């Protein structure tokens with residue numbers, strides 16, 4: 001296994017985009033050094049994570065009736081959220097585009 005030349009973290013750890021190998025240094029160290037491509041990668045991940053969290057937040061509001069007695073458990077939005085949110089969370093955690 002290769003390690004970052006700067007911070008010594010193990011490179012290319014699954015699910016941890018900040019450990020991506022950028023020619024010997026990890027993505028986090030590249031970002032801290034002001035590398036624009038690293039900043040873009042973190043921005044992309046932040047957007048994917050925010051999108052997944054927004055869906056998860058909606059899922060909690062609309063699809064968990066024990067916390068919202070007035071809402072129908074089987075309305076269309078709840079069914080959509082139950083189908084789409086788990087995938088969005090998984091993709092966000094893997095650093096993929098939602």
Ligand SMILES: [Zn+2]
Nearest residue numbers: 004007026029
């Ligand atoms: Zn590093």
